[in-house]
Amino acid sequence: MPTMNMLQAINNALDIAMAEDERVLCFGEDVGGFGGVFRATSHLQERYGKTRCFNTPLVEQGIIGFANGLAAQGSVPVAEIQFADYIFPAFDQIVNETAKFRYRSGDLFNVGGLTIRAPYGGGISGGHYHSQSPEAYFAHTPGLKIVVPRNPYEAKGLLLAAIREPDPVLFFEPKRLYRASTGEVPEEDYQLPLGEAEVTKEGTDVTLVGWGAQMEVIDKAVELAEKEGISCEVIDLRTILPWDEDTVAESVLKTGRLVVTHEAPRTGGFAGEIAAAIQDRCFLYLESPIMRVTGLDTPFPLTLEKEYLPDHLKVFEAVRASVNY
């Protein structure tokens, strides 16, 4: 099985999807001949031509508006927003149009073919506008699916599923891991299910939930915790919307403790939703308050990035606090 980094896995998924179905189109800023600023669309224009893989003018609301129309027509657009930080000009198209297309038309029309890819997250000295994690803004929008992979294997399987999903999907790629995360990735076509969390490690004392790049942070924190004899169960949520409440609840019913962590700011972050739902379902089983380890309620800073981020030490401390409560 070949070893790939996350970019190669994503590129490979796009290649498979385009080869299989000529209705699949990849476009966005610098996506064409250049292959994307991160190279996720390398060689796709060479292989599939300029009509199927192309640059767009620099206009995010246009990219997504165009993609909505294409998807409504029956094509399968995979639109790229260069950084998740720049998805906001398209917020109206995504929230008012993409998400409501099927519902408002009574299923006469839909944009189910649409996938929007965007690199997200910090840890790369990206400052305010190359670091954000906007998943919670979209999690408040019925009609969207939101997926975040944690490694190359997951990225390929989840992206192929997202492209073939009959609902529009926002696919946030942890750019810090684009080249840093490598692993074995099957060359053939495979899919991983959307809407299903994955228990990546079983344990009995405390449940840790995260997604994307934060899974690596959790793993490091768990190493520290296990050295102290704390048995951790780790869950990668994988799909933020609609999220897999059952898997998390089942785990917390067993461990009695929950720590949720994400890079995005705390207030209004998706950890709040998880905490509220789990206290509702597991109230009598909880042995300590649900802990949230998140970014601060500030814009994403440059120089003090390390201080801002919910790193493994902060997660580890939360695990200890939870267990010792």
Next chain:
Amino acid sequence: MSTTRDIHVPEFLAGDEFSIPTYRVLNQEGTLYEGAEEPPLERELARRIYQAMITTRVLDERMMAAQRQGRLSFYMQCTGEEAAVIGASAALDDADMIMAQYREQGALVYRGFTIDEFMNQLFGNELDYGKGRQMPIHYGSRKLHYMTISSPLATQIPQATGYAYGQKLAGDGLCTTVFFGEGAASEGDFHAALNMAAVHEVPVIFFCRNNGYAISTPAIEQFAADGVAPRAFGYRMHVIRVDGNDILAVYRATQEARRIAVEHNKPVLIEAMTYRLAAHSSSDDPSGYRSRKEEEAWREKDPILRMKRWMIDKGWWDEEEEKTLQEQLRREVLETLKQAEKRPPPPLDSLVTDVYAEVTPGLQHQLDALKAHIRRYPDAYPKGARSLDPEVSRTDDANDKGES
């Protein structure tokens, strides 16, 4: 790519160099302007267009009255703009996609949307294709290639560019026409759409209804330039301005635009100069921002009257026929309205379907909880209660359903 000449002293261009004329064929007396050429328009097609215009007018007047009686929550008229919308639709292939803003019900009438179909949407009943989810006038029809309307202005414009790009790749010889008002053209989505359409050579017709007002805002407060048409130059796009109350000019210009779009994969901008004769919507009273005198002046330029004179002159229509049609339409609208308003609402389950292709477990859970709640308080939720257990429902279903 443009080739530019060099200058060596600073000369600024003010934009006045671009003066866009208005294409007119038919004058208000129903005869041709001197030098104007009548487009090839067969008798039967002309009658179909004219009848669609009358139908739209009657429907609008009746439904606005119904809104005033409190039978309908909301309404918007197409009045004064029937020639622009229907003339353009008639020049298209019936399989071309139409993406509208909200004042284009005439296009649907032209394509054969029935009075019953209009009513079901307006009343959001169980037969509404949109399942009662959107406000009145947010029509959609897949079989008539009319994209479901949404309220956010201009969002459909870049979508039309994308839709037409897909049509170009499919190679089916079809195009997309997108309607929008001059107010919506101030949105960023307008710019995005035109630029992308020009860059990617897309068979799309951008049809702007410049009716002078965006709710209360007059065009002079909407843009400083000479209307919307000059913007096409900045995108290197074909453009024409037409008299929007002149059915022959609109028809001919759109026909030509469609040829350019489909044969050459080039987008075209059409700016139809017209006037919004009615209020913006049932929630608006234009007397607060414009004069009766101005309205009267435009009433004399009524596009339906202009076409009628031309039709009568050709011997294709007469007053008797018109009287009969109007009476028949008024009756049909009223009768259909009565039936539609009595039809049951969509079933409660339709609250959670179509959010996604499949109902998610979380949504199913919310629906189940809602049903339990409604069973407890059926009187508080009469529309929802009637689709639950029959013994819970208080309403007399048999009686109501009898007329549907």
